[in-house]
Amino acid sequence: MNYSLFSKWLVLTLFLSQFSFAEESGLNVLGESQGYLLIELDVGGVAPSMKYAMRRSSRSLGEERTLALNTIDQRFYLIKLRKGVYQVTQVLAPLYDLPYRLGAEQSSYWQFKIEPGKINYFGRLHIKPERLTDYVEIRRLNYIAASYDDIQDYIKTNSIPYPLSLAFAYQDDYLRELLGSLDASYN
Numbered sequence: 001m002n003y004s005l006f007s008k009w010l011v012l013t014l015f016l017s018q019f020s021f022a023e024e025s026g027l028n029v030l031g032e033s034q035g036y037l038l039i040e041l042d043v044g045g046v047a048p049s050m051k052y053a054m055r056r057s058s059r060s061l062g063e064e065r066t067l068a069l070n071t072i073d074q075r076f077y078l079i080k081l082r083k084g085v086y087q088v089t090q091v092l093a094p095l096y097d098l099p100y101r102l103g104a105e106q107s108s109y110w111q112f113k114i115e116p117g118k119i120n121y122f123g124r125l126h127i128k129p130e131r132l133t134d135y136v137e138i139r140r141l142n143y144i145a146a147s148y149d150d151i152q153d154y155i156k157t158n159s160i161p162y163p164l165s166l167a168f169a170y171q172d173d174y175l176r177e178l179l180g181s182l183d184a185s186y187n
Contacts, residue, residue, distance in 0.1 A: 028160055030080065035114040036160070037079045037086075037167060039122045040147055043069045044129025045136070051090040054082070055111070064089055069127075076154045083116040093127050093136040100136045110140060112167035119160060120167035121151065142168065 030036070048069040053061040067079070088110035091102040104110035114120050121144055128137035144151075144166065151164065 028158075030117060030162065033083050033116050034080055035083055035116045035165075036119045036162065037081050037112065037114060037122055038119050038151070038164075039077045039079070040124040040143060040151075041069065041072060041075060041077055042124055043127040045093045045127055045131070046070070046095055047092075048094075048127050049092045050088060050125065051092070052086050052088045055085040055087050061087055061089065061105070069125075076151070078119070078158075078160075081114045083114050085111060085113050087111050088140075091125075091127070091138050093131070093138060095131060095136075100131070100134075102136075102138045114167065115165050117162055118165040119155065119162050120165050122167050 050067045050069060051064050052067070053064045056062050087105060089103070089105045091104060093100045093102075112120065112122050122140070124141040124143040124147070126137070126139045126141055131137075155162075155164070
């Protein structure tokens, strides 16, 4: 009788350990047409969030997704996405009964590109916690030079075996020159 109980426990333990391992290792494995989006977060406020969608054409967007930023308690956030060009459509920064929404649907500044097999750096998303009734400071900042060592530490700590790339839809000539000395690619 003890043998039967032990064998059930052993089978259950082995099953659950494989399931747990699959969840943990799932972050590091990309499909053939997938890449990571790495967002550096500097967000404040009660319930900030970001909406984004894949760009189908210059005038058409796919299904919109929402990323709740108030639930993320780390500086860097990694999202697995299909390759393609994406558009941040809105950044929301409500404060109790004071809604605020930054419409970014038509701005190329808020586009980002996902290359397969790479970690695509979005930049630092800054939402200042202090606000006025009709204004919130919301910015996408290019902090790759200042944050490069911290990003590399994050990649090594989380054992992510993919190269770093920049996800900006606009060309930054200064950054291209700077990255000539860094181990990152610029597109």
